[in-house]
Amino acid sequence: MSKPPIFRRIVREDIPEAPDWIEIVIYSLNQFYDTVRAALTRSLTFTENHDAQIFKFRIVAGASATDNTYRFAITMKKKVDGMLLAKVEQVENTYTPLTSVPWVDWHQESTEMVIDSIQGLTSAKSYDITLFLF
Numbered sequence: 001m002s003k004p005p006i007f008r009r010i011v012r013e014d015i016p017e018a019p020d021w022i023e024i025v026i027y028s029l030n031q032f033y034d035t036v037r038a039a040l041t042r043s044l045t046f047t048e049n050h051d052a053q054i055f056k057f058r059i060v061a062g063a064s065a066t067d068n069t070y071r072f073a074i075t076m077k078k079k080v081d082g083m084l085l086a087k088v089e090q091v092e093n094t095y096t097p098l099t100s101v102p103w104v105d106w107h108q109e110s111t112e113m114v115i116d117s118i119q120g121l122t123s124a125k126s127y128d129i130t131l132f133l134f
Contacts, residue, residue, distance in 0.1 A: 009033075046132070051076050053133040055113070058091065061121035065105075068118035070129075073111060080108050080133050087130035088121070096122045104131070 010026050010033075012018075039049075046052040053075050062068050074080060088102045102120035106113060113133065121127055 008037075046134075050134070051078055054086070055131045055133065056128065058126060058128050059118070059121075060126050061118075061123050063123050065117040065119040065121075068115070068121060070115040070118075072113050074108065074113050074133065076133060080113065082134055083113075084132040084134075085129070086132045087128070089128045089130075090122075091126045091128050096125060098122065 009030050012023060012026065015022060047054055055072055057070055057072065059068055059070060083104060083106055085102060085104050088098070090096065098120055099122075100120040102118060104118050105116045107116065108114070118129070
């Protein structure tokens, strides 16, 4: 994405030949531009500007993937279309590399997200999980 234009404001002196009512238009355009510029200069976030949710939790991995279950409230206004497993971080001092790609099996029950299983975790290890719902 390209950067917003360099100019910051339109002033009356930029268009001296315009009628007097142009000041009302200039004021509105400047307000709009200030808002758009603020948004496009790294101020947009998923959770504030989209119907999305980021949820973090800690889990101790069970012997099988179906032992790795969790439930949490959904704060989104619409039904969840998808979930991304954004981060899996082992929190113990003795790090054990994951041997397979982790993934989440889930379903939605009304306003609650139900994690049915998390595949790919090492049994008895603690993990911080970050999910991105959209």
